Amino acid sequence: MRNLFFLFYLLFIIAPSFAQQIEIKNLKKHIYHLADDKMKGRATGSAELEKAADYIESYFKKYKLVPKGEIGYRQQFEAKVSRVPVLDSIRTAQNIIGFIDNGAPYTIVIGAHYDHLGLGDFGGSRDTITNIGHIHNGADDNASGVAGLLELARVYATNGIVENYNFLFIAFSAEELGLLGSKYWTNHPTIPLSTIDWMLNMDMIGRYNKDNGLAIIGYGTSPSFPIIFKDITSDIKFNLSKDGNGGSDQTSFYKKDIPVLFFHTGGHDDYHKIGDDADKINYMALKSILELEIAVINNSMKEGKMKFIWTN
Ligand SMILES: [Zn+2]
Numbered sequence: 182m183r184n185l186f187f188l189f190y191l192l193f194i195i196a197p198s199f200a201q202q203i204e205i206k207n208l209k210k211h212i213y214h215l216a217d218d219k220m221k222g223r224a225t226g227s228a229e230l231e232k233a234a235d236y237i238e239s240y241f242k243k244y245k246l247v248p249k250g251e252i253g254y255r256q257q258f259e260a261k262v263s264r265v266p267v268l269d270s271i272r273t274a275q276n277i278i279g280f281i282d283n284g285a286p287y288t289i290v291i292g293a294h295y296d297h298l299g300l301g302d303f304g305g306s307r308d309t310i311t312n313i314g315h316i317h318n319g320a321d322d323n324a325s326g327v328a329g330l331l332e333l334a335r336v337y338a339t340n341g342i343v344e345n346y347n348f349l350f351i352a353f354s355a356e357e358l359g360l361l362g363s364k365y366w367t368n369h370p371t372i373p374l375s376t377i378d379w380m381l382n383m384d385m386i387g388r389y390n391k392d393n394g395l396a397i398i399g400y401g402t403s404p405s406f407p408i409i410f411k412d413i414t415s416d417i418k419f420n421l422s423k424d425g426n427g428g429s430d431q432t433s434f435y436k437k438d439i440p441v442l443f444f445h446t447g448g449h450d451d452y453h454k455i456g457d458d459a460d461k462i463n464y465m466a467l468k469s470i471l472e473l474e475i476a477v478i479n480n481s482m483k484e485g486k487m488k489f490i491w492t493n
Contacts, residue, residue: 203332205464205470211328212387214296216320219483223319224299225260225355226272233295233327236278237352240331244338246279249349254279258365260355265302274354276362278371281337281348287486288347288372289478290380290439291333292363292430293326294356298453305357307453320459323453326386327352329444329471336475346378346482353430357385364428367437379403379440379487381474382431389446389452389466394418395473397447398427401492403440409480415473417466425492428469438489444470 214236216222221229235271238254246321250256261276280288297319298305306313334350349372350367353362379402387397394417400406401423410421425435431443446466451457481487 189475193386193442203468203475204207205337205468207335208328208464208467209459211331212320212324212462213459216318216457217325217333217463218316218318219317220303222317223295224276224303225358226269228297228301234275234352234354237239237295237327237331238328240410241277241279241334241350244279244334246334246350247282249278249280250276253370256366256371257371258361258369259485260358260361262303262358267303272355274362276281276354276366277352278366279334279350280372283343283345283347284304285344285346286376287378288349288376289378289481290349290351291330292351292353292380293383294329294353294362294430296354296357297328297355301413301453301455304416305453308455309491312455315455316359317453317455318458319460321385321387321446321449321457323329323356323384323386324459324464325467326383329383329386329467329474332471332492333474344482350376353427356430360430360433360472363433367433368394371397372436377434377437377439379442379481381429381478382441382443384429384443384445386444386446386470387462387467388449389463389470390419393447394420396420396443396447397423397439398443398445399431399435401425401489402435404490405440405481405484405487406442408484409477413473413476413480415469415476417469417473419473440489442465442489444474448469
């Protein structure tokens, strides 16, 4: 009996740390699914992006996140294609939003965009003219970030810990059309902006190489970040950069005086081209990046409400 008690005790103290593990098999499943040819490059307004939205929502439901859109998990808005003239220039887009309610006064927002360039025929493709009209799978941009979003949601929803912060997970649409989903959400927020402690954005975190390292952008947007990063170590190389602006969705939050961090493994030859495929993702490094993010999030919860600083 005493042994049994000891076993239960061990399970009780060890189980939460097991649950904190990022699973490579989950990352692969999400990225191969979202960047499959049958998703046709996840263009904003397409039936395939709707399938991607259903996929993300099914995991939010599975992890029992509280719906925090305007209709269930969804927040709908109109996105305009402005780069090149196309017939269907006004498209319906949806952010997918789920909440972990820990009954805390403040919330950490975790975001990643799930749209991409479709066939590259509404602007944004960097490929040769003969490859426009072919599927741009967007495995790094940004199936990698969505896989990270879903894994962080799983970890914080299943770790058996009631943290002293809530978490809001947002899969943004229409990022490729000019950060439209995050602009829409920050102008029509589904929780008060004043309750957001800080925002973590993942966009292109799948092509780590040790020469460039991982870029962590936004380090200068709060005096708390130097304290948070003081004891952070990782098996990957990372570079801290102060700027709150940058070409992804964290910029929309920074403009609302919210501290931000943007995780990004940088540009590459397949960026916005048809070769951005799931088999080129560095899954080992992606796992390490997400574990680094968990360490940063966990340290941030030891600080009080973060102060914001403009970096430029
Ligand atoms: Zn992107």
